Amino acid sequence: MTHTLLDTPHFTGIGRRTSDGRHVVAVSLRSYLSVPEIRAALAETLGEEAGGAGAAGETEFVVLHADEAVDADAVSDTRLATGRLHVMRTPGSEVETSLAERVVSMMTEDAVVSMTDSVADLGGDSLMCLELSEAFIGQWGVEIDPVEIFRANSLKELAEDIEARQ
Structure with a gap:
């Protein structure tokens, strides 16, 4: 080794x-x-x-x-x-893909985002969470509190929450 x-x-x-x-x-x-x-x-x-x-x-x-x-x-x-490793995972569903695209659009152009990342991992703040919350209403008709968005353990978990609320 x-x-x-x-x-x-x-x-x-x-x-x-x-x-x-x-x-x-x-x-x-x-x-x-x-x-x-x-x-x-x-x-x-x-x-x-x-x-x-x-x-x-x-x-x-x-x-x-x-x-x-x-x-x-x-x-x-x-x-x-x-341990909790940061593992690269690509989106697996339509909601995950749309969510990842939305998050990437809010970051620097060279950002590499994984579905295992949380909003906190990505350097997200209250403004990013508020913008995501508003985007979820517009795109999926789903209301998720910005605090819940920030506390989600991963983008995958957040996508599952969106799918469950649809």
Whole structure:
């Protein structure tokens, strides 16, 4: 099992390939980055340091808390089985696709969004949640409180809530 140490102006970290070929990374941030910004930085860093071994859509990652060490345990099989990794998942339904398109339209043009991301992961704020709430009424006739939008664990969960309320 080979580990790659990562050191950028944005984060320090460690990564490895799993036995099934997934690239997993644990990062400790040096400054605030949204999940899409972390994906972009990882894709660039892994492309340079691992000979192109990682792309934003292929890398699963976890952001370490301040008390967690950047070491092999951070990307161990045990950690992968029990931790919440940011995994790239594409939309699977019409509502998920429309929701993802709406969210992407509200972000920077190079943002890579996954259905496993939450609005909070994406750097969303109260204004974004209010705009999404209004969009849901206009597009699907569904009213979801902005606080509920912010608290949803993922875009997938939010899409399921929309579908359930239709």
